[in-house]
Amino acid sequence: MGRPRNRAVNDKNEVLIGKVLGSNGVKGWIQIYSYTRPFQGILAYSPWTLIKGETRKTVELASSRTTENKIFALLEGCSDRDQADMLKDCQIFVDRSLLPDLEDGEIYWKDLEGMLVKNLDGFLLGTVKSLIETGANDVLVVHDGKDIGDRKERLIPYVENEVVIRIDEVRKELIVDWEPEY
Numbered sequence: 075m076g077r078p079r080n081r082a083v084n085d086k087n088e089v090l091i092g093k094v095l096g097s098n099g100v101k102g103w104i105q106i107y108s109y110t111r112p113f114q115g116i117l118a119y120s121p122w123t124l125i126k127g128e129t130r131k132t133v134e135l136a137s138s139r140t141t142e143n144k145i146f147a148l149l150e151g152c153s154d155r156d157q158a159d160m161l162k163d164c165q166i167f168v169d170r171s172l173l174p175d176l177e178d179g180e181i182y183w184k185d186l187e188g189m190l191v192k193n194l195d196g197f198l199l200g201t202v203k204s205l206i207e208t209g210a211n212d213v214l215v216v217h218d219g220k221d222i223g224d225r226k227e228r229l230i231p232y233v234e235n236e237v238v239i240r241i242d243e244v245r246k247e248l249i250v251d252w253e254p255e256y
Contacts, residue, residue, distance in 0.1 A: 088123060089173060089184050092116045092166040097158035098146050104158050106145045106166065109207075114140050117147070119172050124164040131164075181241060189246045191216045191230070194239065197254050199228060214238075214248070228256065 095105040108116035120135045137148040152158055173182070183205050191199045191214065200218035212232040219226070230252050231237050240249040 087170050088167040089170050089182065090165055090167050091119060091122075094124070094161045094164040094166065096162045097155050100155045101148070102152040102154050102158045103146050103148050104152070104161055106147055108145055113143075114145065116145065116166070119168040121168075122149075123167040123169075124161060125167060126161075126164045181243070185243065186214070186241070186248070189241075189248050191248045191250055191252075193250055193252050193254065199230075199250070199252060199254065202248065203227070205232065214250075228252075230256075 091110050092106050092108045095107050097103065098105045106116065108114070110116045117135065117138045117140075121132050122135065124131045124133055133149045133151070135147055136150045136152075139146050149161075152161070170184075176182070186202050187204060189202045191202060193199060198218075200216040202214050203217045204215045206213040206215060206229070214228075214230040214232055216228045216230055217226055218228065230250055237250055237252060238248060239251055241247075242249070
């Protein structure tokens with residue numbers, strides 16, 4: 075199946091690929107956090123749509139640099155620290171058409187969100203609301219829409235062929251080897 079990539083979507087055509095952590099230096103550079111894998115992959119996409127609250131701004135990447143675990147970007151029209159400071163906490167989206175085609179069996183995180191999750195017995199466990207990236211494996215956050223005890227969500231590890239058995243993109247369903255009481 076391949077590891078799911080990317081995180082969220084604000085509409086059907088824009089996919090969240092990162093966020094602005096803050097300014098860096100006095101010449102308009104920003105530090106960004108990337109949701110792409112490899113993390114430097116975010117630099118391959120342009121233009122970016124920056125969104126914070128109700129504000130949207132489309133920007134072009136003018137320059138970038140990376141260190142072992144950090145990414146810095148200079149955006150066209152952003153030439154000083156004050157302008158860069160205003161971009162802090164913006165989410166970075168790109169048009170879905172810019173994303174590469176996936177190989178058979180791979181799926182973007184965005185496409186998992188909203189899918190129904192059923193176990194091997196056909197029991198509806200809920201709907202995928204989001205995914206959490208961890209060091210060991212990714213985790214599906216599944217909301218059931220009703221109270222089961224005090225719980226309205228389940229955290230299900232995204233472990234292919236062991237927990238996640240099948241993804242049916244046509245029916246918008248994930249079949250998992252997971253019991254309702256877990």
